[in-house]
Amino acid sequence: MIALVTLSATGAELAATLHRRMAGSALYIHSAVAPAPADAERFERSADLLARLFATVDGIVFIGPCGVAVRAIAPCLQDKYSDPAVVVLDVGARHAISLLSGHEGGANDLALTVANILGAEPVVTTTTEAEKRIIVGVGCRRGCSAEAIAAAVRVGLARAGTDLTQVRYLASADIKADEPGLAAAARQLKLPLRLIASEAIRNCTQPFNEQALVKEKVNLPGVAEPAALLAGRRTRLILPRIIHNQVTVAVAREE
CATH class of the missing domain: 3.30.420.180 (CobE/GbiG C-terminal domain)
Known part of the structure; x- marks a missing residue:
């Protein structure tokens, strides 16, 4: 399962687009955002949500600031063989960044999937791929x-x-x-x-x-x-x- 997480109304629109195109995805939208799709789960704190999702999902697409995502997942990190794929997408849908578990966890592929759907630029920094x-x-x-x-x-x-x-x-x-x-x-x-x-x-x-x-x-x-x-x-x-x-x-x- 891929969790689509966002903090903003603009991000919610992007998340909804991804949700329609990505089988097995689920929407998580901050409670301050209104309106939101009926099938979206609401949350208050991104750190609490990501800590819960970290052990249960295959991948996370976080639509929002990269710094927020990093701080939220930092306490959850184990190793590249067990951590889920994490991709960060800016709300302008310019860049889909493979942030965590790029190769082993599938974040490189997930970033490419997101980029292909939204017309964003996939950002992959894995050395073997960047070369x-x-x-x-x-x-x-x-x-x-x-x-x-x-x-x-x-x-x-x-x-x-x-x-x-x-x-x-x-x-x-x-x-x-x-x-x-x-x-x-x-x-x-x-x-x-x-x-x-x-x-x-x-x-x-x-x-x-x-x-x-x-x-x-x-x-x-x-x-x-x-x-x-x-x-x-x-x-x-x-x-x-x-x-x-x-x-x-x-x-x-x-x-």
């Missing part, structure tokens, strides 16, 4: 198989002179959120899937090759190249889009 600098952007037709996507990714990486061990994200547009083949390919390749908001792609200021056909079909100037560029920081394309078995792949590297 990876390659992002593979993917565009595919509806119903494309996981095998075709995975094969195209491998071909693209080979042409770019790199491999799966260096890949930080598989990236695509948010309109592909319900594409089962893409999600399955990410699992098959053991890569996190980052979904970029369509509006961010339309407003992308980095140079990429715009595609008239993509614009006509999904109202986006492109998918693979802008997704690869926008999924990281200080990125540049090291492999412009290629098409392999009807799957479009582009590779970017963070500098």
Whole structure:
């Protein structure tokens, strides 16, 4: 179970959005916030609530100041193998921070899930993940198989002179959120899937090759190249889009 905890009315709106999209989640909203969803549990002190939740949930998404979250969970900490995943999200939905139990507890994956739903930036500081600098952007037709996507990714990486061990994200547009083949390919390749908001792609200021056909079909100037560029920081394309078995792949590297 994932606990969605917030102290503010703005945070409650974000929590409600996450609750609708995340199976097995539960809402916890401070008693001072009005109104609140009927299925939300109310609480008075975040420290008391988090102490109770710490031993019973798989993960906590705390929507509010990072300092408040740190002070509240500090007395509860045991070790990275037993502590639940903790993610902190600011009320502006700008950053989803993997705060605690990033790798072993699943906070890195939870931060990515939250970021994909809200269009936030996932913040992962785990050394083994932060060292990876390659992002593979993917565009595919509806119903494309996981095998075709995975094969195209491998071909693209080979042409770019790199491999799966260096890949930080598989990236695509948010309109592909319900594409089962893409999600399955990410699992098959053991890569996190980052979904970029369509509006961010339309407003992308980095140079990429715009595609008239993509614009006509999904109202986006492109998918693979802008997704690869926008999924990281200080990125540049090291492999412009290629098409392999009807799957479009582009590779970017963070500098």
